[in-house]
Amino acid sequence: xxxxxxxxxxxxxxxxxxxxxxxxxxxxxxxxxxxxxxxxxxxxxxxxxxxxxxxxxxxxxxxxxxxxxxxxxxxxxxxxxxxxxxxxxxxxxxxxxxxxxxxxxxxxxxxxxxxxxxxxxxxxxxxxxxxxxxxxxxxxxxxxxxxxxxxxxxxxxxxxxxxxxxxxxxxxxxxxxxxxxxxxxxxxxxxxxxxxxxxxxxxxxxxxxxxxxxxxxxxxxxxxxxxxxxxxxxxxxxxxxxxxxxxxxxxxxxxxxxxxxxxxxxxxxxxxxxxxxxxxxxxxxxxxxxxxxxxxxxxxxxxxxxxxxxxxxxxxxxxxxxxxxxxxxxxxxxxxxxxxxxxxxxxxxxxx
Amino acid sequence: xxxxxxxxxxxxxxxxxxxxxxxxxxxxxxxxxxxxxxxxxxxxxxxxxxxxxxxxxxxxxxxxxxxxxxxxxxxxxxxxxxxxxxxxxxxxxxxxxxxxxxxxxxxxxxxxxxxxxxxxxxxxxxxxxxxxxxxxxxxxxxxxxxxxxxxxxxxxxxxxxxxxxxxxxxxxxxxxxxxxxxxxxxxxxxxxxxxxxxxxxxxxxxxxxxxxxxxxxxxxxxxxxxxxxxxxxxxxxxxxxxxxxxxxxxxxxxxxxxxxxxxxxxxxxxxxxxxxxxxxxxxxxxxxxxxxxxxxxxxxxxxxxxxxxxxxxxxxxxxxxxxxxxxxxxxxxxxxxxxxxxxxxxxxxxxxxxxxxxxxxxxxxxxxxxxxxxxxxxxxxxxxxxxxxxxxxxxxxxxxxxxxxxxxxxxxxxxxxxxxxxxxxxxxxxxxxxxxxxxxxxxxxxxxxxxxxxxxxxxxxxxxxxxxxxxxxxxxxxxxxxxxxxxxxxxxxx
Numbered sequence: 049x050x051x052x053x054x055x056x057x058x059x060x061x062x063x064x065x066x067x068x069x070x071x072x073x074x075x076x077x078x079x080x081x082x083x084x085x086x087x088x089x090x091x092x093x094x095x096x097x098x099x100x101x102x103x104x105x106x107x108x109x110x111x112x113x114x115x116x117x118x119x120x121x122x123x124x125x126x127x128x129x130x131x132x133x134x135x136x137x138x139x140x141x142x143x144x145x146x147x148x149x150x151x152x153x154x155x156x157x158x159x160x161x162x163x164x165x166x167x168x169x170x171x172x173x174x175x176x177x178x179x180x181x182x183x184x185x186x187x188x189x190x191x192x193x194x195x196x197x198x199x200x201x202x203x204x205x206x207x208x209x210x211x212x213x214x215x216x217x218x219x220x221x222x223x224x225x226x227x228x229x230x231x232x233x234x235x236x237x238x239x240x241x242x243x244x245x246x247x248x249x250x251x252x253x254x255x256x257x258x259x260x261x262x263x264x265x266x267x268x269x270x271x272x273x274x275x276x277x278x279x280x281x282x283x284x285x286x287x288x289x290x291x292x293x294x295x296x297x298x299x300x301x302x303x304x305x306x307x308x309x310x311x312x313x314x315x316x317x318x319x320x321x322x323x324x325x326x327x328x329x330x331x332x333x334x335x336x337x338x339x340x341x342x343x344x345x346x347x348x349x350x351x352x353x354x355x356x357x358x359x360x361x362x363x364x365x366x367x368x369x370x371x372x373x374x375x376x377x378x379x380x381x382x383x384x385x386x387x388x389x390x391x392x393x394x395x396x397x398x399x400x
Numbered sequence: 401x402x403x404x405x406x407x408x409x410x411x412x413x414x415x416x417x418x419x420x421x422x423x424x425x426x427x428x429x430x431x432x433x434x435x436x437x438x439x440x441x442x443x444x445x446x447x448x449x450x451x452x453x454x455x456x457x458x459x460x461x462x463x464x465x466x467x468x469x470x471x472x473x474x475x476x477x478x479x480x481x482x483x484x485x486x487x488x489x490x491x492x493x494x495x496x497x498x499x500x501x502x503x504x505x506x507x508x509x510x511x512x513x514x515x516x517x518x519x520x521x522x523x524x525x526x527x528x529x530x531x532x533x534x535x536x537x538x539x540x541x542x543x544x545x546x547x548x549x550x551x552x553x554x555x556x557x558x559x560x561x562x563x564x565x566x567x568x569x570x571x572x573x574x575x576x577x578x579x580x581x582x583x584x585x586x587x588x589x590x591x592x593x594x595x596x597x598x599x600x601x602x603x604x605x606x607x608x609x610x611x612x613x614x615x616x617x618x619x620x621x622x623x624x625x626x627x628x629x630x631x632x633x634x635x636x637x638x639x640x641x642x643x644x645x646x647x648x649x650x651x652x653x654x655x656x657x658x659x660x661x662x663x664x665x666x667x668x669x670x671x672x673x674x675x676x677x678x679x680x681x682x683x684x685x686x687x688x689x690x691x692x693x694x695x696x697x698x699x700x701x702x703x704x705x706x707x708x709x710x711x712x713x714x715x716x717x718x719x720x721x722x723x724x725x726x727x728x729x730x731x732x733x734x735x736x737x738x739x740x741x742x743x744x745x746x747x748x749x750x751x752x753x754x755x756x757x758x759x760x761x762x763x764x765x766x767x768x769x770x771x772x773x774x775x776x777x778x779x780x781x782x783x784x785x786x787x788x789x790x791x792x793x794x795x796x797x798x799x800x801x802x803x804x805x806x807x808x809x810x811x812x813x814x815x816x817x818x819x820x821x822x823x824x825x826x827x828x829x830x831x832x833x834x835x836x837x838x839x840x841x842x843x844x845x846x847x848x849x850x851x852x853x854x855x856x857x858x859x860x861x862x863x864x865x866x867x868x869x870x871x872x873x874x875x876x877x878x879x880x881x882x883x884x885x886x887x888x889x890x891x892x893x894x
Contacts, residue, residue: 292413299420
């Protein structure tokens with residue numbers, strides 16, 4: 049019976065098993081056995097978790113100022129396993145951002161962005177931006193006090209972008225201030241625009257990896273031809289291992305630290321301390337240290353420089369052959385961003 | 401890591417993951433779900449009532465299921481059950497019940513609230529049969545039929561559906577234990593019940609859910625305390641208290657269900673009626689005597705302190721100073737003492753202004769003219785001046801005083817003293833003058849008495865507060881007003 053079923057499928061989807069075998073046994077460079085080289089697949093896996101848990105949440109969420117918060121309460125308290133799905137979704141989002149950042153750091157500090165992989169770096173920066181926007185829009189949908197006021201502050205910051213700021217802010221908010229129109233808009237972004245963008249960019253990202261191959265990385269010890277191991281089952285099993293570990297870890301976090309709910313958004317009451325999610329702490333601290341316009345412009349410049357780094361690094365290395373200035377600059381930037389993040393976290397959580 | 405090792409590790413981690421999912425399932429199983437009508441306890445004696453009324457009047461059962469009573473097994477017969485000799489008892493499907501559940505019935509469990517309420521002004525709300533309002537409802541607007549012996553045969557529909565729905569009817573029980581439709585349904589605050597008790601707890605605590613949160617809402621009091629003659633609800637909605645409550649009512653919704661909802665502790669702004677007039681505070685206990693913290697009576701033509709009537713009658717009553725002290729304790733939950741002190745100075749000044757400028761003079765002139773027979777003094781409201789005087793103190797006069805009492809400036813001013821002034825100067829005074837002239841033309845005793853009232857009117861209008869009306873403002877004041885008016889015109893280039 050199973051052979052007749054196989055025959056039925058093969059007649060309608062003629063996939064050559066030899067091609068599959070070849071794909072599965074494709075050699076993967078030996079250095080991918082190191083954990084930090086598997087961080088690329090991790091955010092993709094976590095996106096899958098986000099998509100599944102997000103769809104389940106979307107069955108119950110209502111994107112309206114009158115009902116959003118209450119629908120989240122319902123998910124937490126009434127919908128079977130709603131609290132678990134919601135906690136998974138939240139923890140997974142945090143881990144996805146961490147994984148994307150770690151992956152980018154790995155790519156940066158191993159010089160994997162260099163020729164001919166500059167395009168993939170640009171796509172990667174796009175993926176980072178989309179991931180951060182996922183986090184921002186997702187958190188705003190809850191319509192707690194901090195969601196509302198965080199979105200309000202973000203709108204005000206956007207407004208201060210020269211020339212296009214006010215129009216951009218109005219477009220993002222769906223009006224002059226955060227409200228029902230903002231929620232429907234953010235919901236559309238969160239479940240429609242951003243996933244489409246992410247999948248598109250991921251496809252491009254994977255395609256370029258397939259076309260260009262994974263960066264060769266040889267240590268001085270391993271002279272001679274590079275060792276490899278098979279994609280399936282070896283590398284796949286590594287990714288499965290990471291996936292199961294993450295699921296176990298996130299489930300424990302959901303049990304021990306389930307995601308709660310703060311006060312419902314009240315446009316008439318400004319909370320004493322508005323704060324963004326942790327991955328925007330560094331921008332918040334930078335804002336407080338400088339002025340609004342300077343912070344917006346300087347952070348925009350920082351983003352642009354980061355995105356264009358392969359070109360800048362190329363220029364540096366053309367000028368000073370084999371220069372590893374990028375490593376030192378990158379290390380300084382990472383330390384600075386960490387310092388700003390920790391500073392803001394310390395001020396928020398210990399001073400108030 | 402070797403491939404085989406990896407497989408083992410994945411298997412172990414998968415087991416751990418499955419184990420964690422079991423913990424999730426265990427937590428889920430233990431979670432309480434919010435469902436409709438969670439834990440109503442239907443005892444054996446109430447089973448038949450609930451089963452039948454679930455079909456016949458499911459709303460009533462649904463209301464009861466929402467109540468705390470139902471969670472404690474307090475059901476139909478605990479409240480509606482009656483003694484066979486009760487005047488309003490009747491047999492219903494094998495049980496002896498009474499339709500009315502009076503405050504005395506509630507006192508079986510709520511004795512403190514019962515006693516406080518019976519002592520309150522609310523409980524006396526039904527005693528309006530001798531008031532002018534009742535004359536309006538039964539005679540002027542309505543039609544009441546009496547027997548030769550003075551027994552009311554046909555009540556005034558205006559009173560039944562109007563006044564008495566708030567003030568409370570006197571329940572009349574018919575032969576079969578059923579209730580006279582002229583007197584019931586009625587949940588008026590001062591309802592006179594067959595068992596002798598006064599009032600109706602469900603006037604505020606809507607049956608059968610008897611929700612605290614609902615009783616604390618301003619709309620609850622506003623069922624009766626609203627309208628042109630006592631617009632407390634409207635004044636509250638205008639005031640900062642009302643605005644603060646409106647802005648926060650969703651946030652407060654859950655907390656208002658709790659036994660205590662203490663200002664300054666459980667919420668920080670937006671008190672409702674019950675907060676100031678009844679609620680427990682950090683220093684005061686809860687009371688169902690709604691007059692316990694009120695220092696003025698704003699009801700009569702001339703306001704007086706709340707204990708004045710009792711003192712005149714030789715009764716003891718909580719002094720107005722003690723009541724004000726208690727109200728101050730509520731205010732200082734959120735306001736500083738100087739704020740409270742200054743508010744009371746402003747409030748007292750407004751009441752005294754109304755009393756001195758309009759209330760007392762108008763009342764004196766009206767009473768004197770009436771006593772002198774300048775207009776009919778045997779029938780109320782057959783002369784226009786009676787309506788005019790009534791409007792002055794009963795409608796806009798009360799609005800002005802209530803506005804000041806509860807910080808609704810528009811009610812103090814435009815709906816209040818502005819209309820009082822207009823009524824007084826352009827209706828009451830001209831009508832009184834007309835009555836005086838008419839009687840002067842009649843000559844004899846009437847003319848003499850008319851002259852006396854005219855002299856009294858002259859004295860009032862020539863007093864310091866009213867002489868502006870005669871163009872007799874002092875030169876100093878006239879000059880000051882002229883300067884102020886010129887500056888105003890310059891400012892707006894008019």
